[in-house]
Amino acid sequence: MPASGAPITDPTRMTPGKWYLMSCGWSLVLIPNAIAAATSTDYGVPARVLFTLAVVAYALVYIFGVYRAMLLGSRLFTIGLIVVMTALWLVSVAGVSADVQALYTASYVVVAAVALLPSPQGPIVAALICAAGIGYVLLTGGGIEIGEIVAMAAIVIAMTGMFGLLRVNSELRNAREELAGLAVTAERERIARDLHDVLGHSLxxxxxxxxxxxxxxxxxxxERAAEEVTDVERLGRQALADVRSTVSANRVASLARELAGAREALRAAGIEASFPTAVDDVPADRQQAFAYVVREGITNVIRHSGASRCTVTLTPTTVEVVDDGVGSPATTPPGNGLSGLTERLAAIGGWVDAGPLPDGGYRLRAECAPAQRPLLERVVRREERS
Structure with a gap:
């Protein structure tokens, strides 16, 4: 994204054909100057040809050179282009009769300076070019009306404002495209994280x-085997529904449901479970994140720990899953599940701590900062104490 005040690269995002059509149409304004230079009685034929060619070259350099400079973004090319256009403009102004107002044609080189040079360099260079043109005409004995000076000042101000808006629009457009790309990436990461949580536990x-x-x-x-197979069928259907909800971003994890499912999964794995009987103490804005912690912790206990007992502890600010299994080395890098939990807890101002215990076993702990009481409640309590 270009920084504020930076040159604009293709500010209109036009195709070359559209740009050339627009610039050629604007360059038709130079036709009276070309005719005036070709029919001037102040100079001989060679000079009239030279002045006429200068007007034509001025238009061609504007049409093809400015657009090319926008695409290249080369400072050396830009400076050379502005110097050439300034020289051609001064020659074209010198070639018209004194009664022909030609100073307003500075608009082309003003566009080049303001569009291609960063602010405030562009407006300053454009103003200096206009001043040089006025001085040139005065030194060569030409006359200048106050209206021409006002017109040239207006051209510089108008081009500065127009290209300033183009720069802002270009930055906003680039920012919008970048945000759209980030949104796509974030959605992919969400789907991948949620599918990992859903399928890892369910499977x-x-x-x-x-x-x-x-x-x-x-x-x-x-008979008991048939009951377990029925549960497998139910879990398969639930996993399919969870996958569909995850993709459509409609799935909301329930802490109570996760605890119930975790107790059943541990029972099937032959692991003794010690769970809280209620989740009412956990604030509503934390229950979903804590549910994912329970899901990930129980999945790891069943798959990796070899434990005989698992304990889940809940408080309003923490959730902890502890087992008495073999654990894992402290140097083991976090997997996708722990990375996903870290992102989920960070979104609600919390953090995750996981690792082996000194006496054996493994602990997964998530914690959030205590919620502050509303300001009005704190003021009332302070007044009651006083």
Whole structure:
């Protein structure tokens, strides 16, 4: 994105054909100057030809050179272009009769200076070019009306304002495109993170229950095995619904439902569970993030820990999942699940701490800063104490 005051690269975002059509139409204003230079009685034929060619070259350099300089963004090319256009403009002004007002044609070189040079350099250079033209005409004995000076000043001011707006619009357009790209990236990351959470837990639970059903069938306990298979079917349907909701951004995790599902998954895996009986103490704005912590923690306990017991602790500001399994080395880099939890907790002003315990086992802890009481409540309590 260009910085404020930087040169504009293709400010109108036109195709070359559209630019040439517009600039050629504007250059038709130079036709009276070309005719005046060709028919002037003040000079001989060679001089009239030279002045006429200067007017034509001035228009051509404007049409093709300015657009090219916008695309290139080369400072050396820009300076050379402005110098050439200034010289051609002064020659074209010298070639017309004294009674022909030609100073207003400075608008072309003013456009080049203001559009291609950063602010405030562009307006300053444009003003100096106009002043040089006025001085040149006066030194060569020509006459200048006050209206011409006012017109040239107005041209510089108008071009400065117009290209200033173009710069702002260009920056806003670039910012909007960048934000759109960031939004797409953020949505992809959200879908990937949510699918990891949904499928990781659901497939782990399905695998554990399918294994339990197989063992029950091997022991001849067909009735209990059928119950587990029914649960596998239910979990499969729930996982499919969760995937659809995740893609459409309609899924909201429930802390109570996650605790109930986690208790059932641990039971199927043969792990003793110690869970809180209620979630009412957890503020509503934290329950969804805490639900994802429980989901990720229980999934890791079942898949990696080899634990015999798992404990989940809830407070208004923390959630903790602790097991007595083998844990993992402290140097193990965080996986996608922990990275996703870190992002979720950061969004509500919290953080995640995970690692092995000194006496064995593993702990996953998420914590949020205590919520401050409303200002009015704090004032009332302070007055009551006083």
């Amino acid at each position: 782990t639970t399905i695998t554990v229950k399918a294994g339990l059903a197989r063992r029950l069938l091997e022991r001849g306990e067909a």
